[in-house]
Amino acid sequence: MSDPRIVLVTRKTRLEELVEKYNTQGQAKFYIEHLGQDFSDYLSEHDNYKRIQDGILRNLSSSANWIQVERSYLSTFVFSPSDIVYVLGQDGLVANTIKYLKDQPVIGINPDPERWIGLLLPFSADKAASLSTEQIITRSKRKTITLGRVTLSDGQELLAVNDFYIGQRSHISSRYEICYKGRNERQSSSGIIVSTGLGSTGWLKSVISGATRISSRISGSEAAVDDASWEWDAEYLSFAVREPYISPSSGADIVFGRVEKDQPLTIVSGMSDTGVIFSDGMEEDYLEFTSGSTARIGIAPHKAVVLQPV
Numbered sequence: 001m002s003d004p005r006i007v008l009v010t011r012k013t014r015l016e017e018l019v020e021k022y023n024t025q026g027q028a029k030f031y032i033e034h035l036g037q038d039f040s041d042y043l044s045e046h047d048n049y050k051r052i053q054d055g056i057l058r059n060l061s062s063s064a065n066w067i068q069v070e071r072s073y074l075s076t077f078v079f080s081p082s083d084i085v086y087v088l089g090q091d092g093l094v095a096n097t098i099k100y101l102k103d104q105p106v107i108g109i110n111p112d113p114e115r116w117i118g119l120l121l122p123f124s125a126d127k128a129a130s131l132s133t134e135q136i137i138t139r140s141k142r143k144t145i146t147l148g149r150v151t152l153s154d155g156q157e158l159l160a161v162n163d164f165y166i167g168q169r170s171h172i173s174s175r176y177e178i179c180y181k182g183r184n185e186r187q188s189s190s191g192i193i194v195s196t197g198l199g200s201t202g203w204l205k206s207v208i209s210g211a212t213r214i215s216s217r218i219s220g221s222e223a224a225v226d227d228a229s230w231e232w233d234a235e236y237l238s239f240a241v242r243e244p245y246i247s248p249s250s251g252a253d254i255v256f257g258r259v260e261k262d263q264p265l266t267i268v269s270g271m272s273d274t275g276v277i278f279s280d281g282m283e284e285d286y287l288e289f290t291s292g293s294t295a296r297i298g299i300a301p302h303k304a305v306v307l308q309p310v
Helices: 014-022 025-034 039-060 091-098 125-130 133-138 203-219
Strands: 006-010 066-070 084-088 105-110 140-152 157-160 163-168 174-180 183-189 192-195 236-241 256-260 265-269 275-279 286-288 294-309
Touching (some): 006 039, 014 039, 039 084, 091 105, 157 163, 163 203
Parallel strands (some): 006 066, 105 294
Antiparallel strands (some): 140 157, 140 294, 163 275, 192 236, 236 256, 265 294
């Protein structure tokens, strides 16, 4: 049997994106400095990322079966079930990559710990560039992540590693009907967040913390904000409605709950042409969620697998 293929997922640096937009590095420098920013920060970030990427590639070159994939090609790249996936970048790149995988193990590498902190980036660049893939695997533990899945009435699907946002693309009110545990309610709010265990320390936590502190200030009490996070592999998601508005046509009774395999969350859109659903902060990669569309949110049938150093 041949060795498993190694896939290295990379991303463009901010400098590369600027040069693509402004054609030359000189024009990119002029634009950044015109805004009063330090262009040297873009250069140092780029040089550091490329240096680490080159070191990993030199290490992988000892394997006869490897390939490099840039982030923008993930949606069309076909992963093999036996692949081992390295991801060099921020947490968001790891999360985006996981959506295209099934059970392939992921090795998340932090290229710049002083710049980025990430739960999904447990491996240092030095370790990734000095140890063989076999050594990394044997010295690591597998950790599974429960994913969220939304399915629209037209058959479209989207996965979430951290969370979903369901609502208006802009800041106007999101209108929909929420259906949960046999109860239905029409609502007008700033949208709904549905979080996985991995994402429970992120956007969902900020929604809960804000609502709790506002309530405590109004009541004159100092209610503590409990840690609402849960295990990455727990078999449930949680949802929270942001800033629900009570009116003759909208209520605020169904504002928080747990989504389990036998208790999905269903949302029927009442938004014209600007309703969207996106996941993990990827606003540009959204599903249209316009009037009459129904979204069913539940647990994905498979889990993600990430490796962590022992």
